[in-house]
Amino acid sequence: MITLSVFDLSLAALLVLILAALSWHMRLGLERSLLIAALRTVVQLSLIGLVLKTVFATTGVLWVALMAVVMLAAAGYEVMARQQRRLKGWWGYGLGTGAMFISSFAVTVLALFTMIGNQPWYEPQYAIPLLGMMLGNTMSGIALALDRLTQTAWQQRAVIEQRLMLGQTRFDAIDEIRREAMRSGMMHIINAMAAAGIVSLPGMMTGQILAGAPPMEAVKYQILIMFLITAGTGFGVTTALWLASRRLFDERHRLRLDVLSAPRQ
């Protein structure tokens, strides 16, 4: 394995600096956010590297669990923050977090126990990156799907109520909107699977190959990860949409948009 030196990274950073200079010179207005984001990458990834180094050195299940909970809490916050109209009260945070807990945690634990089969199963070197990848993807899926569901329900409230007036159940009345939301939550992962290897070499696989792993081993891992991500995202999005679309109605099948907060400015 070829280790990277500080000098190697500086060369790569130089490219970003040149791009920023170009943006400044051409008045594209991108240099500020570009440099801040680049700086954040360095600081955040270095910090997580230190944390992982510490966690990997221990094999205490408590440390792994603590790390997992912090990751889940952060992902839950991200899902909530990306909603234009979120559910009021603890639902706004709890819904996405709960759906991710059920799907990402379950799929990760299943994979650790059966497919990876390490001893002990919670060994942080496998558990943490796997969970991170699951959470990251499930988070995007749930955030997109929930945002689509609540926005569309708001815009099409007259149609939903018309369908209720004609005697449709709450499930039928929001069926098409829920299907649309499902599609928007799952599209990126379906596209990623369809394009994998032809249009793009997935980042994880590329990383493994660069780090010296034999290509076929990297490919097998990549396939495993993609299936796990798809399943985790799918179950997470399904759960979140089912709960949220139930929450939009009451037991008398009335559309209750008063459960949503006003959009952020």
Add this chain to the structure above:
Amino acid sequence: MSGPLLRVSRLVTHQRGPFDLSIDAGECVSLRGPSGSGKSLLLRAIADLDPHQGEVWLDGVPCEQIPAPQWRRQVALLPVESQWWQDKVGAHFPDEDCPWLIPLGFDETALGWQVSRLSSGEKQRLALARALMNRPRVLLLDEPTASLDEISAAALEAVVADYRHAAGAAVLWVSHSAAQAARVASRHYQLTPQGVREGKP
């Protein structure tokens, strides 16, 4: 079961009311009142689309004892502005066999029409035909002739009257026109801040 087909008692919705009213089977009652007095809100509450206090009975059975979708099929609300979510008109109808198209001034091809090309008057008449497909026992009509010319309005009034007699349905008709109220209804309600008052058209 004797007594009124639809009975509303102490109904409060969106801080308006309490409202009391009753309509017999086969009877048409008009409801009038200034804009913003809550006519549409009252109809929505009777159709159980908004949370409300008070009681509504259909043929002696309280609303909450009937599953909501079934209630709304029997107590049909026709809003001022109808909504159409499929491309074709016919996709909104449970089947092809709609006996009200021709009396409402359409021919059989109407179910194949594109929704995007309907005029507001066509939408209003087709919305009535669509609502009648559920064979409702109560019709709550919110200004059903608002965008119709006189000929279409007369056709719609006739279709409602025929259905009311044939099915023994109760009709609550919101209208801005005293002449129409006098023409279609045998009793007349006025909506006031104090509640529903019976009186002249």
